[in-house]
Amino acid sequence: MVTLELNRVSARYGRRAILQEITTPPFKGGQIVALLGPNAAGKSTLFRRILGLLKGEGEVIISGTSVDRPVAYMPQDTGARAVLTVYESVLLARMQGRSLKVQPEDLAQVDRALAELSITSLGERDLGNLSGGQRQLVSAAQALVQEPEILMLDEPTSALDLNRQINLLSVLRRLADERNMLILVALHDLGHALRFTDASMVLENGHLVACGPTEDVITPALLHQVYKVTARIEPCSKGRPQLIVEEAV
Numbered sequence: 001m002v003t004l005e006l007n008r009v010s011a012r013y014g015r016r017a018i019l020q021e022i023t024t025p026p027f028k029g030g031q032i033v034a035l036l037g038p039n040a041a042g043k044s045t046l047f048r049r050i051l052g053l054l055k056g057e058g059e060v061i062i063s064g065t066s067v068d069r070p071v072a073y074m075p076q077d078t079g080a081r082a083v084l085t086v087y088e089s090v091l092l093a094r095m096q097g098r099s100l101k102v103q104p105e106d107l108a109q110v111d112r113a114l115a116e117l118s119i120t121s122l123g124e125r126d127l128g129n130l131s132g133g134q135r136q137l138v139s140a141a142q143a144l145v146q147e148p149e150i151l152m153l154d155e156p157t158s159a160l161d162l163n164r165q166i167n168l169l170s171v172l173r174r175l176a177d178e179r180n181m182l183i184l185v186a187l188h189d190l191g192h193a194l195r196f197t198d199a200s201m202v203l204e205n206g207h208l209v210a211c212g213p214t215e216d217v218i219t220p221a222l223l224h225q226v227y228k229v230t231a232r233i234e235p236c237s238k239g240r241p242q243l244i245v246e247e248a249v
């Protein structure tokens, strides 16, 4: 089973230190881990550091993999891209690092990724003229289609309507449960984190200030300290923890 562990991981842009000695327990396939923290806390930087796009001290330890490219990444929205159709762009993402010859299995995986995210009907559309939410779903399909063992998504629901937010997070839950994927997902919606994730890491100014089971991590005290809001967490009628934010402090 795939695992990912960070040992005193740091990162800097030029001379400016961003991440400071981040250490985590091993996260395992089948888990969804939320990466939380306010704006500019260092969440995207941590993704880039895990991917090896940024150098720094400490170790990113990935073990138990059985494929050449175990990690796929969905970045935050970067705007319209190349002149490709949605289908071509997802197929291109699939073929990265594989043989140049497209196999029937590759096409089947593209169809599956588009269907899973309910965007099959966008297949022939040009990438350049999609809505922000449509682009975000295509970007998720580009990551899913790679069939990674570790999937990292940077705020994948930020442009989606409520139905599509829940749908995407439910797809992630299923990928973790059924395909034993390890999923790291940066989220601003702590309600989603409480509902869909097993563990959470909270960054504040580049420091890891909390890490553990999500229900233990997201507390009124943490919300006050890190997010500067007063809030309560109460079970809803179905017994699930609900976050009720009162005010900014």
Ligand SMILES: Nc1ncnc2c1ncn2[C@@H]1O[C@H](COP(=O)(O)OP(=O)(O)OP(=O)(O)O)[C@@H](O)[C@H]1O
Binding pocket: 013, 018, 037, 038, 039, 040, 041, 042, 043, 044, 045, 046
């Ligand atoms: N390419 C870069 N060069 C220099 N500084 C950068 C660069 N990218 C990000 N930073 C800085 O690093 C810090 C962390 O940024 P990062 O994007 O990792 O935060 P984040 O937690 O993902 O924020 P958000 O929730 O707003 O997306 C910020 O102060 C940001 O301004």
